[in-house]
Amino acid sequence: MGATHDAATHKLRLLGERIRGRRTTKLFLKQKVSRKLILDAIEVARWAPNHHLTEPWHFYLLGEKTIARAVELTRVVVTERKDASIGDFKARSAAERPGWLVVTCRKSDDELLQQEDYASCCCAIQNLMLYLSEAGVASKWATGPITRDQRFYDLLGVNSQAAFVVGLVWYGYPKMLPQQTRRAIDEITTELE
Numbered sequence: 001m002g003a004t005h006d007a008a009t010h011k012l013r014l015l016g017e018r019i020r021g022r023r024t025t026k027l028f029l030k031q032k033v034s035r036k037l038i039l040d041a042i043e044v045a046r047w048a049p050n051h052h053l054t055e056p057w058h059f060y061l062l063g064e065k066t067i068a069r070a071v072e073l074t075r076v077v078v079t080e081r082k083d084a085s086i087g088d089f090k091a092r093s094a095a096e097r098p099g100w101l102v103v104t105c106r107k108s109d110d111e112l113l114q115q116e117d118y119a120s121c122c123c124a125i126q127n128l129m130l131y132l133s134e135a136g137v138a139s140k141w142a143t144g145p146i147t148r149d150q151r152f153y154d155l156l157g158v159n160s161q162a163a164f165v166v167g168l169v170w171y172g173y174p175k176m177l178p179q180q181t182r183r184a185i186d187e188i189t190t191e192l193e
């Protein structure tokens, strides 16, 4: 009983550490992440809670050619919105990100269903990022301007009438993990009798 309890407590502590320790990371090593690991992470991601089991997500795993096109699109979109030097800078940073994955959510005319489907997709992304984190792979969920640009949808072959991008997830082995903080629990919790 004692040993079983200790083992369970240890597992819980490790789970808490994993969730707490996952960090949004911008700087990655060049080392590639195996396709098998990403497919395993997608397999786990889809076990997110999902009202009505709509399975509203789709995962786009970008290969080298598509990444190169997305980098060029980043340059174009940022140059249009800012200027050429910022466009070049953003494209250079994007080119250094070794892994690119895009998660879309199906669109619905029903407001509640749309909200619930989006929530499930967010849970799925968190599952995916935690699984990768456990494997030593860091990630960054991004919703920058290219993720809302029709040209990005065209590049991925996503029908923007039927689905929208929930996140572009960059992933790779981290150069370093940043520090983060959160507010105190009593600031965010209300206990009712």
Ligand SMILES: Cc1cc2nc3c(=O)[nH]c(=O)nc-3n(C[C@H](O)[C@H](O)[C@H](O)COP(=O)(O)O)c2cc1C
Pocket (backbone or CB within 6 Å): 022, 023, 024, 025, 140, 141, 142, 143, 144, 180
């Ligand atoms: C829906 C969503 C969109 C995000 N979009 C961006 C983004 O466009 N650019 C960015 O730098 N970080 C983005 N992030 C990451 C957050 O900035 C990050 O989670 C936050 O700084 C907390 O850091 P942590 O993930 O290490 O706890 C996004 C996160 C979420 C959940």
